[in-house]
Amino acid sequence: MNLINNGKLDFSQLESITKKPKLFTKDEVNFWQDPYISEHILYAHLDDESDEGSRKYETVIKSVLWLSEYMNMPKGARLLDLGCGPGLYSEHFHGQGFKVTGIDFSQNSIDYAKEEAKASEYDIEYICQNYLEIDYSNEFDVITLIYGDLCVLSHQERDLLLTKVRKALKPGGYLIFDLFTKQYFKKGHENQTWYLSREEGFWKEEEHLLLHEHIKYKKDKVRLEKYTLIMNNGRMQNYHIWKHYFSIKRAKEMMKQHQFKLKDFWSDLCGKPYEIESSWIGMIAQKPLK
Numbered sequence: 003m004n005l006i007n008n009g010k011l012d013f014s015q016l017e018s019i020t021k022k023p024k025l026f027t028k029d030e031v032n033f034w035q036d037p038y039i040s041e042h043i044l045y046a047h048l049d050d051e052s053d054e055g056s057r058k059y060e061t062v063i064k065s066v067l068w069l070s071e072y073m074n075m076p077k078g079a080r081l082l083d084l085g086c087g088p089g090l091y092s093e094h095f096h097g098q099g100f101k102v103t104g105i106d107f108s109q110n111s112i113d114y115a116k117e118e119a120k121a122s123e124y125d126i127e128y129i130c131q132n133y134l135e136i137d138y139s140n141e142f143d144v145i146t147l148i149y150g151d152l153c154v155l156s157h158q159e160r161d162l163l164l165t166k167v168r169k170a171l172k173p174g175g176y177l178i179f180d181l182f183t184k185q186y187f188k189k190g191h192e193n194q195t196w197y198l199s200r201e202e203g204f205w206k207e208e209e210h211l212l213l214h215e216h217i218k219y220k221k222d223k224v225r226l227e228k229y230t231l232i233m234n235n236g237r238m239q240n241y242h243i244w245k246h247y248f249s250i251k252r253a254k255e256m257m258k259q260h261q262f263k264l265k266d267f268w269s270d271l272c273g274k275p276y277e278i279e280s281s282w283i284g285m286i287a288q289k290p291l292k
């Protein structure tokens with residue numbers, strides 16, 4: 003999309019910035035897979051000072067230790083880490099005796115994870131793939147989907163993924179995941195912000211104006227983080243990050259609909275008891291034995 007048409011600023015294009023996008027509008031380029039942005043996402047995953055890309059290292063370790071103890075699986079139990087990023091959880095689950103497969107569609111993150119595993123001589127299988135396209139049957143004892151991944155999918159994609167996950171689990175196998183609650187959006191989510199970047203930044207190498215809007219879709223229990231970038235040649239690009247939020251009731255209904263047995267839930271994936279003010283729900287669900 004270009005804002006300059008015949009040497010003039012095209013106000014009909016500019017107007018699109020002010021419109022509320024249709025629910026689940028897709029971007030021209032998926033932001034996780036954009037070669038430039040995904041490099042910066044990888045830095046964010048590996049930044050131990052921040053919770054931006056992944057949770058801090060100490061939280062990841064705490065979570066893996068706690069979940070491993072909770073599940074009490076035999077050594078060699080098979081674990082599928084969906085949206086594994088650079089393999090932070092995968093590596094630690096491997097360290098706890100799981101036979102791990104990690105899947106992510108960011109080539110940058112998978113390349114990094116593979117190199118790390120090779121350097122440390124960890125026997126972890128990493129696959130660069132869209133997890134909506136997995137096709138396993140009764141293979142895994144545990145499947146993890148960590149850091150809100152289930153919340154950023156459309157209703158259709160979420161149903162598809164949960165169907166595939168259920169099929170991929172062995173009877174009695176566990177699904178571990180976390181969800182945003184409404185409280186997650188209470189802090190630090192202003193409606194509109196913008197900045198001018200004169201040098202390379204998270205989104206682009208070239209100078210750009212970034213307009214960020216936080217849009218509510220109340221009826222659908224969805225929030226949109228809409229990032230509009232305007233470059234100096236008039237090119238405009240949008241990135242939409244859709245975020246569903248859940249209550250315990252809604253999360254339970256989702257599990258029931260997909261024929262999972264809800265085993266437990268918390269405020270996080272480290273076993274902190276659930277409170278009404280929690281920003282997250284950590285959940286463990288089980289594929290029934292029959």
Ligand SMILES: C[S@@+](CC[C@H](N)C(=O)[O-])C[C@H]1O[C@@H](n2cnc3c(N)ncnc32)[C@H](O)[C@@H]1O
Pocket residue numbers: 034047055056057084085086087088090091105106107108111131132133134147148149150151
């Ligand atoms: C919020 S990050 C979490 C990464 C990791 N679970 C962690 O907590 O460190 C989400 C990850 O899921 C990946 N991802 C998102 N959608 C995906 C899809 N449809 N298929 C495969 N990977 C996906 C992204 O590339 C990213 O690495």
